[in-house]
Amino acid sequence: MNDWFTIFILTLDATMRVSTPLILAALAGLFSERSGVVDISLEGKMLAGAFAAAAVASIAGSAWIGLLAAIAVSIVLALLHGFACITHRGNQVVSGVAINILAAGLTMVLGLHWFKQGGQTPRLDNEARFLSLDLPGAQAVADVPYLGKIYEELISGHNILVYVAFLMVPFTYWVVYKTRFGLRLRAVGENPNAVDTAGISVVKIRYLAVICTGILCGIAGAYISTAHNAQFVRDMTAGQGFIALAALIFGKWRPFQVLFACLLFGFLDALAVRLQGVSLPGIGEIPVQFIEALPYLLTVILLAGFIGKAVAPKASGIPYVKER
């Protein structure tokens, strides 16, 4: 019994770790899409952020400076997206594809030029990484049955970015639903004409939104390369930006539902690792690929309208033209 409990807690613990970048990236997408700018380049911004964080952290020797670099690079890409989609009213999907591809290529080209290790960055020392934190009393209560284990394994012992990601959920909720900026953000995504009539700049609100997207994607990238791993390697985001996009849709563009979707997808990922090569009684061995594909499959089923209905912000994907 206790064994099963330990496995369960460890799986949930892994879930928290793999969900963290998903939560950050999905919330990033939430800001952009709620303002009416479709962003399929979460992946590219995360990748560029991961590269910047690992590269700068390895030179500066500080994870925090790496984090700042990741945020800066990710904001630059977000502004590029904004420049194309908001200022020049370009196709938002095309711009997103361009940024994804550009990030995939540039990280490797610059990585090779700067570090001469085939595109990878050097392995980071512990000082240049975000390490696990022990919350107060974690060791003391570790022996308490069940609850102690939960506190020690599940709640304590993560790096600071994990906590940041989870705190970001209520914070995003507060910003989007309780502040003046949030009201305008949502309004711009639903009915930009009305916002414009009220004398508020649609362009400005949308730029602020994509900057928020940039910041959060940067943190997600830094988490991947300097907290979850200790260096940057080729294509290290491995589709997580797209899973985050799926989670954003699965969570119907609402912060707490998005958190739930990210945890679900993260749990599936953790479960896939744990079930590898395990034969389940009565079912046999489940192919790992099937569990890995579940987030995508669930999202398609949701989009098809079989689990509730996912309604995107009304103005999303449509450039705003003032003279009409």
Place this chain on the structure above:
Amino acid sequence: MSQGSHEMPFWMDAILLPFLNIVTAFAATAVIFLAIGVDPVEATQILLFGAFGYEEGIGYTLFFTTNFIFTGLAVAVAFHAGLFNIGGEGQAYIGGLGAGMLCLFLGQWLPGLLVIPLAIVAAALFGAAWAYIPAYLQAYRGSHIVITTIMFNFLASSLMVYLMVDVLKEDGQQSPQSAEFAESSWLYSMHDFLAIFGVEIEASPLNLSIFLALLAAVFVWIFIWHTRWGYEIRTIGSNATAGVYAGIKPARVIVLSMCISGALAGMVGVNEVMGVHHRLMLDFHVGYGFAGIAVALMGRNHPVGIILAALLFGVLYQGGAELAFEMSNINRDIVVVMQGLVILFSGALEFMYRPWLMRMYLAISGRGDKQEVAA
């Protein structure tokens, strides 16, 4: 912003503007070359030599071009219907699976003359089927096709890993790949084909698929501009409301155009699986689907433009490989960067120069003042 209120002459819109965009993309590439300490002129020379300097290089260039023609056409057909098919990757992958399975299971029983056309059809059907589901969901359930096709790319990749690792893997093999097809189902390589006529060329992966690609381009041209279906597709793509009033059913157009798009993307599988590898394996498709977007954008969704753009990308791919080989401080990813820049400047920032060109045109033609007052 005077966009839309004035007309630019055709040649400015269709030739000058795209040309400026491409020049900008290449200028940006040159800046990146300089930033990593590479002389852009020398790099261009190596690149061009790699692509055209010797027979094998030319073969590789045209081989890559073949893939780009297929995916470029695929993206373009969907574009004409106003749809963004970002799922070319998955459709190419599954198309290859279709061709591969047919060769694998029927190759040893049937003569090549039968297997090869059947396998080509299988590639088209599998690719079309993979596009059909997102198309159906868009047409009848309103799910956004961009998101569903992205999801289907990942689903294709999971499915293929599962099949290659657990089902189709050749017994006793370590790497996830199928058994080799029977030789009768191999598509003639160009050097073998020309040897029949007594023409000797160096061996390269170039195979008869390139003729298939050119045929596909002709097919798309006829289909889009000279058939009823093509007319319906273009109508829905440019003005869906008007199309509905004219009695065209948008749902049918969505499904039709996406299936053709998927079938075209699936042809990449013919070129790769039947033309070169002669077995099923993982990741033979990587990057071609996305590059198709750049090719279609650059080629302005017209088959002639697409063939030219595909050739340019073929040159970049092959030349880029040569560049990575010759210069130790560059890797093949420089081609990916160029591709991203082309999509950025010819696609997302397509209209960046438009207002500026407009002012130039009005100033030169001396109609600026009058128009400005009228506006």
